[in-house]
Amino acid sequence: MKRLFHTLFITLLFTFAVNCSYANSEPLVITDIGAIEGVSEHGVEHFYGIPYAKAPVHDLRFAPTVAADPFADTFKADSFCPVVPQSSFIVKRKGFRTGDNSLCLNIYRPKNAKKGDKLPVFVWIHGGAYMMGASNNPYYDGTAFAKDGVILVSINYRLHALGFYSSKYTYKKYGTTGNWGHLDMIEALKWVRNYIESFGGDPDKVTIGGESAGSMAVSSLVLSPLAKGLFKRAVLESGTILSYPFVSLYKSENSKSAFTNSAAIATLFGADDSESGLEALRTIDPLLLSYNCGYDFDMVKNTFSFFKPYFDGVVLPQDPYKELQQKKKEEVSNPKDNIEILIGYNTDEGSLFTDNLNVLELKTAIKNTFGESKVQSIAALYLKDKEPTDSAFKEASSYNADIMFNLGMKIFADAMSKNHKVYMYHFDYAPFEYKKSHKGVSHSSEIAYVFSTLPEGAQKDMKKVSDNMHQRFVNFIKTGDPNFNGKSMTPIRWPLYNERSPKVYKIDKLPYVENFKLKDRLDKLEELLYSDYDNE
Template sequence: MTELKWLRARVKRSGRMAALASAALLAGALAAPLSAQAAPGPKVSTDKGAVRGFVEDGVAKFLGIPYAQPPVGELRWAPPKAAKPWKKALEATSHGPQCLQVTTLGPFAGPQNTNEDCLYLNVYAPLASLGHGKLPVIVWIHGGGNVDGATDGYDGSKMASDGRTVVVTLAYRLNLMGFFAHPAIKAEGELYGNYGILDQLAVLKWVKKNIEAFGGDKNNVTLGGQSAGSADTMAAITSPLFAGLFHRGILQSGVGSTNPLATAETNAKNMAVAAGCGSGVDAETAKCLRKLSAQQIFNLAGTQSANSAYITGLIEDGQIIQRRFVDTLASGDFNKVPVLSGATIDEGSFGLGISQYFRPGQTPATEADYNARIAVFGGPIYPEGSEAKIRRRYPLSAYESPFLALTAINSDNTLCTQRNANRILADQVPVYMYQFADRTAPTYFPKMPGYLSLAYHTADIQYLFIGWHGGDQGIPHDLNKAQRKLSDELVTAWTNFAWSGNPNGHGNSPWPRYKAKPNLPGIQEQNIPFSTVISDAQYEAEHKCDLWDKILPYKPTTTAAK
C-alpha cells in the first residue's frame, strides 16, 4: 500500500469514525449524561499535519505516523524523503505495516511479508505532558539482525508513565531493502548502502522538529536498541551524520560488526545477476533493480529459517559507516555521549533455540554440533591453535549436554565482545555496564526437547516493553511478582539514564560507573530476588575473557589508536 492510499484510508476511517461518533452522540444524549460519553483522543500538530491518538492508563499513544515517503519506485534504495503533508487529522491509532521480511529467527519475528511502504513511527507520552512538557526522549530501535522485526510489540507505556519519558519506536528498511550496495546505485551520487541506518537518522531529525509537541525535549534524546538495534545505535555513535541529534546511547545485547564495502558490492552484484538484471553497473542496471517486484526481492532474501548469500548487514560505506566500529572508538573520533551497555548472561541459547526450532522434530544440539562450532575457530581469521584452546576451556565432559556447552561458548564470546567495546569507551565517556541474569525469564519459544532458554538473548526486552513476546508465533507470558519487581528496577534505571546520563539518577550507587579496573566493582548483575555488583575481574573469570581477548578479532588496528 502506498503512503497516499494509506493516508486516504486512515483519513476515510477518521471520517467514518466521526460519522459514527455523531450518531452515537445523538443516541447518547437521549440515554446518558454528556459527561458519560467518550472524549476524542488527543490531537497533536506535527510539521506535516495533525495526528490524533488515543489514551490508555494516562499514556497518550500515537501509532503509525509516517516519517518518510514510501521507499518505492525511484525511492527504493535511496535516502528516505520527507513525508508529504496531509490536511485532515491523521488517525494515529494503529501501527503502520511491518517492513518486508523473510527470515524470522524462529518465533522472534514475523509474519513474513512484502511491504515496502513501512516507514512509520510511534510515540508514547504521558498525557499530562502533551504540548508543554520537557521530558527526556527515548528513541528505540528494534532488533532482528537488521533482517526482520517490527515495532508492534514494543509498547513504551511503562517507560513513559513510570519514568516520565517520551518514547519513540520506529520501523526501518530491512535485509535487501535496507542494506544493499550495488555500484550502479552508488553511481547516482547519494548516500547509499545502509538505507536502514538512514531511516533511523530521518527519525532523529523528525524528533528534533516535532517531539516538543508531544511533551519531549529535543535537546535530551537517548538513542537505544537491542541486538541489531544496539548495533545500529553504535553506528550512530560512530557516524558524523548523527552528531548533535542524540545525547545518550543504550547498547543492549550487541555492539555490532560491519562488513567491507567490497563484500557488500559483490553480494549486491550477485543478487542482480540472480534477479535477471545482469552484471552491469550502469543506469539501466539500477533501473532494472528498481523494477523488480517486492515479491522477487523477498524470494532472493532467503527463507524463513536462513538468510540468503546476498544478505550483507551493516556496510562500511565510507560515509554513513566509515570503518569498523572498534577502530572508530579507538581513534576517539566519535559522538561522545554517556553509554549504558550490557548483555544477557546466556546470550547463546537464543541462536541454538532458533536452530532447534527449525530442525526436523526440533531435536536438541548434538556432539556433532559442538565439534562443528569449535571447528569454526580453525578459520583463517583466528590465531593458530584457537580450536584446541577453546576445547580445553569448554570440554564437553564439563557440561550436562552439548546444548549447555554450546550456550557457554556462544554466550561468553558475545559478552567479552561487549566488554571490549565498553573498555574502549570507558576511557572516553561515562559507561554503565550490566549483565542481565534472570534465568527464570519467560520465553516465547515453544517447549522443545532438551532446550533451556535461561537468561537468553532478547529475554530482557519484556522487562522494559511489557507484554513483548516476539513475532506472531511467539508465546506470550505475564511476568510474575518477582519479575515485575525486576522490571520496575530496569525501567527506573533506563529512564533515569535518559534523564541524566546516570541510571542511578545521581550518585554512584547502587550502579557504579564502569571504569574497566580489575578489582573495582563496576558491573551491575540484574537478577531475582535482587541485583548485585561485580568487578571487571569477576566478569572476566566468569566469561573466560582472557581466552576470547586473544582469539576474537575485535581489537582495534594499530592505525586506529589515538
C-alpha cells in the first residue's frame, strides 16, 4: 500500500510540475524556417525582432533585399532588434539602439492563437520622411489590436541613403535603383505570406498600413507590380506617392532630385557613379551617411538634399500620376486585384512643417516650386486680402498640407474609387490646449488614437475618440468595411468615397459624416499643377 501511495504521489507531483512548466512557458511557434519563441505580456503574445532579411552589409548594401536564412536553433524573439542606423532623435530614447541587423519584424497576436485560426493580419509601416523611425516606437505597440483579434506585424526597413540611394550603375547592375527600402517592405510581406499562418494568421487577409512616409509607402505598394497579391486591404494615414517633397508630384522632378541628391552624397565621400564608387560608398559608416542626408527642406527656396524613392518603372511606376489616371479607365477583372482602401487626413497637416512666413515669402515659395506663371493662380487659393508683409502662417500651413499630403490623397482616392472600395476619414480631434495652439490637429497626432496607445491619465474625451477610431480600423482590417465587425453594424454609417460623391467620416468627440471640405480647392490645385502635364 505504501508503495502504491508513493507511486501516486510521484505521479501527481510530476503532473503538477509539467502543468506548471507548461503554464509558465513562453509561446513557441514552429515554422518552416525553424522554431520561434516569444513572450507573453499584457494578456497577448509578442514575438520581437524576427529577421525577415539578411543584414544589408557589404555586397547587400545599396542592393535588392535577400531573405533571411532559416534558424539553426530556436529563435528567441524576446527583444526588439536594432533600429536602422539613423541620426534622428529616436536613437537617443531609452531602449533604442542602431545596428546592421535591423531588417526584422515584430508580431503581436491574441493569447493562445494557433495555426488554423485564420486571424486577420495588419502589417504596419512606420513613418519618418523615409529617413528616420522604427517599428519599436511605443506608439506602435500592437497589444490593443491583438486583444481585438488582429495579428499586428510591425517592420523595419532601410532609410535615407541606405534605403533610397539612386545611381545609374546600380540600375544597370540590379535592374532597379533608389527603392531598397521599398524592396525591404516587399520582402517582409513575402515573409508574412509564407509564415504568418503558423502564428494563427490568414495570409489571404493581410492589410498593410502606415502613416506619413509609411502611408506614402503603402500607396507605392498598391501601385507596385512586385507587391501584387501580397495584401488585400490598405490603410493610408496622411501621405501618398504624390507627396512633395518627400516623394514627387512630377516624373521629371523625381528623376532629377533622386539622382542629383544621390550624386551629391557620393561626391561628398569621394565616390562616383561606377563599380568602384559603389564599393567605396559601401564602406562608409551608415551613421555618417545618415548625418549627411537629414531633413533639410527650405520651403521658400524649394531646396533639399535628402533622399526620396525613385520612379524606376520596376518597383514603382515611372509616372505615378499617369498611372492613377489610367486606373480611372480600367476595369478590375480579377477579384484578387480589388484592394479595399481606408485613407484620411488630419485638419492641420501642414503646421509642423511651416515657419511663420509672410505673404511675400509664401508667394516666393510657390514661384520657386511651380514657376512664375502659376504663382498668382495658386496663391489665390490660399491668400485673401493681405499685404506682402502680413503674416501668412495659417495660409502657408494650408498650402504645405495640400502639397505634402492632401492633394496626393485626393488624387489617389479619386482614382482608386473608380474600381475599388475607398473609405475616407478626416481626423479633427485634439485636446483643447492643443487645438487652440498654432499646431492644431497636427500631422501624426492620430496615431495614438488608432493604436490605443494614449498616455496614462488621458482625458475621457481622448479615450472616447480612441475607442471609436481604433474600432473602426479593426472593423476595416477584419471585414473591409469600417462599419461592420463581422457580427453587427456600427450606429453611424461611414459611406464609401467616390469622386462624384466625396463623403468623409469626421472623427471628433461627436463623429459624423461630412462632405469632403477640401475637395473644391484640391480639384482647382490639381488642374493648375497638371493641366499642361502631358507637355512636361
